Amino acid sequence: MKEKNASRGPLLIKNVLVEGKPNDIFVDDTGTIAAIGEGIARTCREDAAISIDGNGDLALPGMVNTHTHAAMTLLRGFADDMPLQAWLSEKIWPLEAHLTGDDVYWGTKLACLEMIKSGTVAFNDMYFFMEDAARAVDEMGLCAMLSYGFIDLFSDEKREAECRATERLVAALSGMQNPRIRAAVGPHAVYTVSPHGLRWLSEFAMKEKIGIHVHLSETEKEVSDSVSQWNKRPVRILDECGILTPRTVAAHCCWLDREECALLARKGVHISHNPASNMKLATGRAMPYHWLREDGASVTLGTDGCASNNNLDLFEEMKTAALLQKHAWNSQTLLPATEALGMATSAGARALGFGKGILAVGEPAHIILVDSQAVCNTPLHNYASNLVYSCQGSAVKTTIVQGKVLMKDRVVTGEEAILESASHAAAALVKRAADNSG
Amino acid sequence: MKEKNASRGPLLIKNVLVEGKPNDIFVDDTGTIAAIGEGIARTCREDAAISIDGNGDLALPGMVNTHTHAAMTLLRGFADDMPLQAWLSEKIWPLEAHLTGDDVYWGTKLACLEMIKSGTVAFNDMYFFMEDAARAVDEMGLCAMLSYGFIDLFSDEKREAECRATERLVAALSGMQNPRIRAAVGPHAVYTVSPHGLRWLSEFAMKEKIGIHVHLSETEKEVSDSVSQWNKRPVRILDECGILTPRTVAAHCCWLDREECALLARKGVHISHNPASNMKLATGRAMPYHWLREDGASVTLGTDGCASNNNLDLFEEMKTAALLQKHAWNSQTLLPATEALGMATSAGARALGFGKGILAVGEPAHIILVDSQAVCNTPLHNYASNLVYSCQGSAVKTTIVQGKVLMKDRVVTGEEAILESASHAAAALVKRAADNSG
Known part of the structure; x- marks a missing residue:
């Protein structure tokens, strides 16, 4: 096409x-x-x-960013250095509650501009108002795999609404007939999506022949809560619900055990390593690259969103990955430069289906x-x-x-207008949230 | 002056x-x-x-880099991702054995160029051929504290030669009468300098009213070897030899215990945190910022040399520090942005004596x-x-x-000529070393 x-x-x-x-x-x-x-x-x-x-x-x-929430550039620097729960419930969620499609459009334009300026050609995005994100990607000329962040919070009613929202996005992206834009389903994580929801997404993705973008075992709490509640670790839940496929990108994967690494490799799942975000949010453990490498798993690189990084520079992320792996697993030779380059380029492109x-x-x-x-x-x-x-x-x-x-020579057409509009959108968003918080 | x-x-x-x-x-x-x-x-x-x-x-x-070996820009990317001992003995030391004063001049020019382009105004340098480094600093307009890397390997004869080399450098720098250039003594570390040497340096620095620049407790082996050999940890050896003063910058400090943090704070020693180098060389432990902060110690930021980082960008280093501390000590709130900025600016400037x-x-x-x-x-x-x-x-x-x-507007006068001459010097150095290795 x-x-x-x-x-x-x-x-x-x-x-x-x-x-x-x-x-x-x-x-x-x-x-x-x-x-x-x-x-x-x-x-x-x-x-x-x-x-x-x-x-x-x-x-x-070009570099490929396999896990981000592009529009969160609007939240860059809005809140940092806080305990995770307070950061989310007092800062990030209240702001996100006031997000509009226009905000997502400008946030994604800003993200695309930043990616173009730092050598990223394709990215994997999960967020809301994704038709607006698609419009931004279409205009900016990048490649992207776009998914609606599916969160049913174990409610049947909410699940039905999320299924329809997923169907609508996939139909809308398909209607764009832009080979640079691919659809995916976006099960947020095992602690926010019911097994019912996960199974529906797996079947829908298989029928539509599209990708799956999921958060996996980011924190120790995610794993221990899953074991307490279901007596199963998150990887097993995803596996039983059909989420682990060669079309799947699983982000974070900090708290994998030895057997889970082997299973993910066997299933052909692409892992997105997000070292800066994991360190900033103190997830407490680095993705076990040594095990995944031993098993021949596909390991790629992502920045996560700008609320938790706070930029989209994959060059910086390659270095952070190479440093963190050496530090965390006590090895001066783990994740050498050539492997970091491969994660950010060939492994990422294959994961998203944008060539080799x-x-x-x-x-x-x-x-x-x-x-x-x-x-x-x-x-x-x-x-x-x-x-x-x-x-x-x-x-x-x-x-x-x-x-x-x-x-060309660091000049991107329309840069100033994007910076100005994104700044205005961010300021207006903060003001709306503040006006409505009283 | x-x-x-x-x-x-x-x-x-x-x-x-x-x-x-x-x-x-x-x-x-x-x-x-x-x-x-x-x-x-x-x-x-x-x-x-x-x-x-x-x-x-x-x-x-401006940013202040409190620990580097500026001329090692010439070794940027020459060898990475190797086990520490092989990296040093097969790659770094053989190359350094062929270094000339001219190499150090061009390496330091390149380092100064890089620092100017990334917003660093002052740095703390320990290396060889430091008169040539001083010439480069003088020309480039930066502030620097320069020390000769004193290594006596516990030999009386070598110690005497190192004392004379130290005296010569201090006299030469003093003769330059350039207020941007300050002299320091540079005891390399407790495993390379005898207690005799350390005591001489302490007394000489006090007499000359100059700074002290030392590596301290970078690796676990440094600490355990020190305990095996002397039944004392490195901090105690430095303390007994008079090296711990308010004019001292101690680099790395990864393997400090609780009491050592308190002692360093009490003595007014400035700590140089070098997170990227420590992670790349897998020192296995992050400097205990939480303890040093509790004790009110002066904590500053350094990049280390370009063989182990591999750049001199203190903006990148601020982020790496803020991320590493959160990751290593499992805290989302440790080393917030304002403290990282203070480390890189005010704490660094005070440590080197270039204002507040x-x-x-x-x-x-x-x-x-x-x-x-x-x-x-x-x-x-x-x-x-x-x-x-x-x-x-x-x-x-x-x-x-x-x-x-x-x-001004990212233009540094003479940039192209420096890049070209430094490239030539680096290539010629590698060739000399290769020609002489057979």
């Missing part, structure tokens, strides 16, 4: 380093990498409508160019090490999604 | 936010803040030789301006939260040290 209204021609990217070696990249008018190699610019030059001189910069597959996340002929041209002359790349002993341990998203100069240039 | 050859006049910074409130800042021709307040631009305008329009950006005291690290009349004008229109500051619910949890050093637009503008 080709994208509607695609306004692009063939693209030639000259003079870039791919895995440390000089290359040119030619992208055809469907946004697919058609040729890649040293010196191919000579033969492809005349076919290209647009030509970019990479100046020896590093070309990489590599630079190769036949792959969608989701490409970023990272400044090889930046301080963070000086000296350039090892590109993977610099990208993970030294650089941040600000070193990305150019972001290309499906062959379309969304940022 | 005024700086030699200071080429600056009075400076007016208009229209900035200081702690969230609109202000102008007037800096006199000695580089001291002479006035600060809303609307003072009206009265000071005619006195200013240079005027900067802050456009509503956030003005902050606040924006106030009479203080040296070490000022940075952070882009209030950046994505990381949108929305701007809370400036401290955004600075710590959302922004990185790349959000700094302007860096001013002692009233001199070192970066």
